[in-house]
Amino acid sequence: MGDLPNLSEAKVIPADLTSEYWTPTQSGEFKLCFFQEIKNSTYTDEQTGETIELPCVVMIEQTSAGDLKTIRNGSKRLVASLEDALHTGKIIQGAPLKIEYLGKQKNATNSFQSDRWSVKPLFVG
Numbered sequence: 351m352g353d354l355p356n357l358s359e360a361k362v363i364p365a366d367l368t369s370e371y372w373t374p375t376q377s378g379e380f381k382l383c384f385f386q387e388i389k390n391s392t393y394t395d396e397q398t399g400e401t402i403e404l405p406c407v408v409m410i411e412q413t414s415a416g417d418l419k420t421i422r423n424g425s426k427r428l429v430a431s432l433e434d435a436l437h438t439g440k441i442i443q444g445a446p447l448k449i450e451y452l453g454k455q456k457n458a459t460n461s462f463q464s465d466r467w468s469v470k471p472l473f474v475g
Contacts, residue, residue, distance in 0.1 A: 369408070369420035374451035381421065382472065383409035385445045388433055391422060405429050409449070423449075425465045432469065446472035 372381065386408040394401050406422040407429055413419060423429075428449070435441045452466040 364416055365418040366420070369422055371406075372421045372423045377451060377453035380448055380450035381409060381411055382448055383411045383421065383446070385432065385436075385441055385447055386410055386420070386443060388429060388436070391424065393424075407432050407449075409447070425467065427464055428467045428469070431467060435469070441471065446474055448472055 388405055389408050390403045391406045392401060393404050404424040406424040409421050409423075410418050411421050432441070441447070448468075448470045450468040450470075452468055454463040455466045456463050
């Protein structure tokens with residue numbers, strides 16, 4: 351392997367490579383983030399124990415301390431909105447966005463409720 355660098359002298363890059371799942375609970379919660387991709391994540395259903403693949407929006411958020419962290423969300427409406435925006439050229443990878451949770455709305459076709467979202471591009475000048 352040859353000579354290895356002394357890692358005790360290395361600078362830590364302020365970017366956490368782990369990711370967390372964002373589950374907003376209150377209307378008005380939002381993230382200022384950079385869109386990365388839509389990617390399948392593997393989850394285990396806590397009720398059935400079944401493993402499922404869930405398409406998720408992957409975003410990079412900058413914390414108040416300036417560190418970067420990866421967050422994900424698999425809401426079908428959010429994923430569909432960003433897939434459409436990506437395929438129509440309204441956004442690209444790295445696009446700065448404000449993603450706001452607007453609460454739950456009763457579905458027109460069944461008795462369930464779905465999450466509602468607002469996704470707005472940000473201008474960084």
